[in-house]
Amino acid sequence: MKLFTTLLLLVTVLSMACSTNSNPVSSVPETSTATPVAYKPIVTSTTKADKSGIRPMQKYYRPTGTTSGPVRIIIDKSDFELRVYDSKGLLAAYPVVFGLKPLEDKFMQGDRRTPEGSFKIAYSKEHQLWRKMLMLDYPTTESLIKYKLRKKDGLIPANASIGNGIGIHGVERGNDYFIDRYYNWTNGCISLKNTHIDDLARYAKAGTIVTIQK
Incomplete structure (x- = not known):
């Protein structure tokens, strides 16, 4: 009888332990924080990764390798992708990265955020460290309007610059x-x-329209 009671107690304890460990919330404290190293977006059907988790370059070629009509660029922050379009549609796509807070709009100088909105390539130049630099016409009128409204709402310090x-x-x-x-x-x-x-x-020359969006 004592042996039966002991076995019954042991089965009950093991059952309770399995039930507790099967709850994913209970195993991670609500106050726990992870060390930020790199932002890794969720892979979707349009953003495929290989077995190592690295997304390969996505490139679309035309038979002639030339553009048709004016070129425009869309940079999608959520997909970490830069896409090039011409009058025939998608021409090329490349994986990209951003500043320290990739999915937040730029508020002010020094916040290490990438601005969102519509821009143009002002000029291009060779760069000693970063190969080439295609400079955007930031800040635009749109950027200044958002900056002033945020400063008015107290979201930006009074002494901050754009x-x-x-x-x-x-x-x-x-x-x-x-x-x-x-x-x-x-x-x-x-x-x-x-x-x-x-x-x-x-493809991208001075005057090319660049749209940066989430």
């Missing part, structure tokens, strides 16, 4: 893995692999 110098560029030699691993390292610019910025520069 900032400038936002562009699309490569990485230092040997750092292409920043893009592979979604390492958001810039101060607010958009960064591609060096071979990709070379390719993009074939």
Whole structure:
């Protein structure tokens, strides 16, 4: 009888333990925080990754390899992707990374956020560290309006400035893995692999419209 009672008690304890461990919420404290290393978006049907978790370059070629009509660029922050379109549709797409807080709009200088809105490429130049630099016309009138409203609402310190110098560029030699691993390292610019910025520069010229969105 004592043996039966002991076995029954043991089964009850084990049953309660399994029930507790099966609850994913109970195993992670609500106050726990993870060390931020790189933002890794959820892979969707339009953003496929290989077994290592690295998204490959997405590139679409035309038979002639030339553009048709005016070119425009859409940078999708949620997908970490830069897409090039012409009059025939999608021409090319490249993986990109951003500043420290990739999915937040830029508020002011020094916040390391990438601005959202409609911009134009002002000019391009070779860069000693980052291969090429396609400079955007930030801040635009749209950027200034948002900046003033946020300052009025107290979201920006009174002595803060809006900032400038936002562009699309490569990485230092040997750092292409920043893009592979979604390492958001810039101060607010958009960064591609060096071979990709070379390719993009074939299409993107001064005056090209660039839309940055979530």
